[in-house]
Amino acid sequence: MSGPVLGLHSRAMSLLIDSIGAVYLAAQGFESELAHELGADALSLGGGLWATVDPPRPVAWAQNIWLQPEIIPVASIGQAVKELKARGRNWAGLAFHLHRRTQLILDQLPKVSAKPLVFPSPAPTAPMGAFALLETGTLLASPRTSSPFTNGEAKFVEDRANPPNRAYLKLWEALTRIRNYPQPGEVCLDLGASPGGWTWVLAGLGASVTAIDKAPLDPKIAALPNVTCRQDNAFALDPKIFGPVDWLCSDVICYPERLLELIERWQGMARNFVITIKLQGETDHAVIERFRLFPGSRIVHLFHNKHELTWIASKDPLPDYL
Numbered sequence: 001m002s003g004p005v006l007g008l009h010s011r012a013m014s015l016l017i018d019s020i021g022a023v024y025l026a027a028q029g030f031e032s033e034l035a036h037e038l039g040a041d042a043l044s045l046g047g048g049l050w051a052t053v054d055p056p057r058p059v060a061w062a063q064n065i066w067l068q069p070e071i072i073p074v075a076s077i078g079q080a081v082k083e084l085k086a087r088g089r090n091w092a093g094l095a096f097h098l099h100r101r102t103q104l105i106l107d108q109l110p111k112v113s114a115k116p117l118v119f120p121s122p123a124p125t126a127p128m129g130a131f132a133l134l135e136t137g138t139l140l141a142s143p144r145t146s147s148p149f150t151n152g153e154a155k156f157v158e159d160r161a162n163p164p165n166r167a168y169l170k171l172w173e174a175l176t177r178i179r180n181y182p183q184p185g186e187v188c189l190d191l192g193a194s195p196g197g198w199t200w201v202l203a204g205l206g207a208s209v210t211a212i213d214k215a216p217l218d219p220k221i222a223a224l225p226n227v228t229c230r231q232d233n234a235f236a237l238d239p240k241i242f243g244p245v246d247w248l249c250s251d252v253i254c255y256p257e258r259l260l261e262l263i264e265r266w267q268g269m270a271r272n273f274v275i276t277i278k279l280q281g282e283t284d285h286a287v288i289e290r291f292r293l294f295p296g297s298r299i300v301h302l303f304h305n306k307h308e309l310t311w312i313a314s315k316d317p318l319p320d321y322l
């Protein structure tokens with residue numbers, strides 16, 4: 001792995017100018033995980049940005065992926081604005097240094113709404129670009145990024161009154177990112193459901209939810225009309241007895257290996273999966289790779305994930321980038 005690029009004239013930078021293929025913004029606090037995932041040829045640009053010569057791919061530890069990056073020499077702020085406007089309309093600036101210059105550029109670009117999303121409104125579909133000044137005269141810009149949110153920060157108007165905790169934000173984000181939501185009457189299984197944030201989301205969408213946890217749910221959530229609670233071990237449930245489900249959700253705290261077995265057992269019995277992979281201590285990259293082997297699945301680090309990843313799979317096509 002190379003250290004941050006400090007000079008435009010460095011050999012690595014000259015190589016990148018001609019052949020930059022993708023830029024990845026690390027999920028906050030997980031830059032070393034991203035670097036590991038990208039491999040030894042990735043180059044740190046500073047500010048959590050990593051560049052590769054290879055074309056973009058959906059890696060787990062990126063908060064946003066810059067899909068069409070270009071390095072553009074600019075002589076002035078005015079020129080930077082002109083270059084950006086020529087390439088796209090919606091721009092997010094990433095100011096990891098040169099804050100004032102970045103802001104001066106942003107001030108002259110069309111305003112992009114930074115309003116948090118009201119769930120379950122769909123995320124914007126218009127291409128979202130991102131730029132950063134690598135140096136005063138060096139603009140890195142991509143008119144398309146993987147995330148519809150500014151710098152991948154999936155922010156929502158939070159509900160501080162009804163859900164029993166903030167875990168519901170993970171499920172809001174996952175559903176918003178796959179652009180697919182449990183429908184009224186669909187069957188959902190929520191494993192590790194207590195105190196009930198995810199169950200609250202699923203029931204709120206009108207789905208019929210069975211919530212399973214060793215611990216009881218918040219009584220307010222347990223009393224919702226389309227919620228059935230079972231105080232039980234999530235891993236003891238036999239899919240053949242329970243029957244097929246439209247959505248299998250799990251936020252159980254357990255070793256990733258147990259989730260791999262769980263997913264294996266539920267193959268063909270669940271149409272959609274949203275599963276949190278909890279990680280402890282040193283990140284075990286090898287075990288994460290085993291989740292990728294399930295066809296039609298993706299692993300992402302949600303903006304609302306901590307030291308955990310979210311494994312998502314669906315019988316319906318998933319977007320190329322979540």
Ligand SMILES: C[S@@+](CC[C@H](N)C(=O)[O-])C[C@H]1O[C@@H](n2cnc3c(N)ncnc32)[C@H](O)[C@@H]1O
Pocket residue numbers: 165167168191192193194195196197198199212213214215232233234235251252253254
């Ligand atoms: C992070 S919390 C879940 C939060 C929940 N998704 C929410 O939105 O409120 C993890 C839960 O997993 C449960 N859990 C751990 N092992 C379990 C098991 N074997 N079977 C069922 N639940 C389990 C814990 O009791 C805990 O309530």
